[in-house]
Amino acid sequence: MVSRVIPVDPFDLVLFGGTGDLARRKILPGLFHRFAVGQMPQDARIICTARSAMDRAAFIELTRSSLLKFASAAKENSSALESFLQTIDYVQVDAAGQDGWDALSKALRPDMVRAFYLSVSPSLFGPIAHKLNNHGIATPQSRIVVEKPFGHDLESAKALNADLRGNFEEHQIYRIDHYLGKETVQNLMALRFANSLWEPLWNSTHVDHVQITVAESLGVEGRGEYYDRSGAMRDMVQNHLMQLLCLTAMEPPSRFTPDAVRDEKVKVIEALEPVDQSDIVRGQYRAQGEEGSYHDHSGNPQSRTESFVAIKVNIGNWRWAGTPFYLRTGKKLRARSSEIAIVFRDPPHMIFPKMEGRRGNAMIIRLQPDEGITLRNTIKEPGPGGFRLTEVSMDMTFADALDQHAEPQDAYERLIMDVIRGDQTLFMRGDEVEAAWAWADPLIEGWQDAGRTPAPYDPGGSGPEDALMLLHREGRRWREIMA
The missing domain is CATH 3.30.360.10 (Dihydrodipicolinate Reductase; domain 2)
Known part of the structure; x- marks a missing residue:
């Protein structure tokens, strides 16, 4: 029995913490697998951000080595790998400061589903959500994805929810649990x-x-x-x-x-x-x-x-x-x-x-x-x-x-595609x-x-x-x- 692959609509995915371990091991390999089987469209775009100063070419080489290490299909399908790398861009952004936000805004396309994946420390969830809103980057069609831990106790969880809801509606917030x-x-x-x-x-x-x-x-x-x-x-x-x-x-x-x-x-x-x-x-x-x-x-x-x-x-x-x-x-x-x-x-x-x-x-x-x-x-x-x-x-x-x-199929692959589809059932x-x-x-x-x-x-x-x-x-x- 062969699984049916239903393509999603084109999107812009902004990956905060694009040079981090989770991005290299799970998120980018998962996106590549969805691209290789035809679920992620050719005109989708992944904009990775981090504080590191590097140009797009250097980041592409970093991503290539990560995919060859953590995505088995990348070794077997070099043409898909090269096509996938064409969907990736890199923008240097200081998540805790003011640098890079205007450049990120210019890198995004209008009238497109925007997903913001926060693969960063939970202490940055609130500041990033605020800056996305304050710089006009977040739109009514945007989705924001946050990784656990969702707080350290009830008080901190309430504070985190308040920070997120102060900038996004609940239907835009995706709290991801890979299980x-x-x-x-x-x-x-x-x-x-x-x-x-x-x-x-x-x-x-x-x-x-x-x-x-x-x-x-x-x-x-x-x-x-x-x-x-x-x-x-x-x-x-x-x-x-x-x-x-x-x-x-x-x-x-x-x-x-x-x-x-x-x-x-x-x-x-x-x-x-x-x-x-x-x-x-x-x-x-x-x-x-x-x-x-x-x-x-x-x-x-x-x-x-x-x-x-x-x-x-x-x-x-x-x-x-x-x-x-x-x-x-x-x-x-x-x-x-x-x-x-x-x-x-x-x-x-x-x-x-x-x-x-x-x-x-x-x-x-x-x-x-x-x-x-x-x-x-x-x-x-x-x-x-x-x-x-x-x-x-x-x-x-x-x-x-x-x-x-x-x-x-890795859990992250399925959940990221659910984010793009706007399906919160598993979040x-x-x-x-x-x-x-x-x-x-x-x-x-x-x-x-x-x-x-x-x-x-x-x-x-x-x-x-x-x-x-x-x-x-x-x-x-x-x-x-x-x-």
């Missing part, structure tokens, strides 16, 4: 709301509990200073895992429109019950062999910042009352793996002999590394000699099922961000007030022992993080 661009995350909505098979079972009557895991095998090397100010709660739970929770638990929207979908996500966050500190486990990886510890990588030997967190969450509504959601994320774990596991209740009356180690029915939605869905079922073990039960899995790996073994709304912080802040304040040190755990495992007990004490167990 929402993953194919399987979007398929979660299709699975639930396009099939009559699953939605009747998607509630506390049939679901025992839900596990949401985002495990990473790497540590915080290279970004220790940032991470030590953030921690796993702010870096992952408040945004990425919260989004997965919302999409898993939300009610069916009245229609598939951006605001209808986001209305239902906000309702989930507002229905979250307060979390007791006994339902939170924080951990910090320690040194093992020649591998350094979190303290080594963060440069802070006294740090109490968590590199792992597991939380039991309850949703106070009719659909999910009595069904806990367990969220787990961490650094230096056994493998890089992200999944949502819907674990169903056992039949009300089991007529067969008890099977040792039986785990029951479950639907595992894999987000990475191999996107797909697995259904775990109980069947009779083949062969004579009695009626014995065993478990088998029905696996659907998307690449196999849809005959798509080519390089998968966070301002009230959604604030609601998530309103839930997260008391949890963070609670463990800070308690002054407890995160539990140490060895790299290459599943996290602290206390995280296992979070489920074991209720007769449940985490799914293994598989390498």
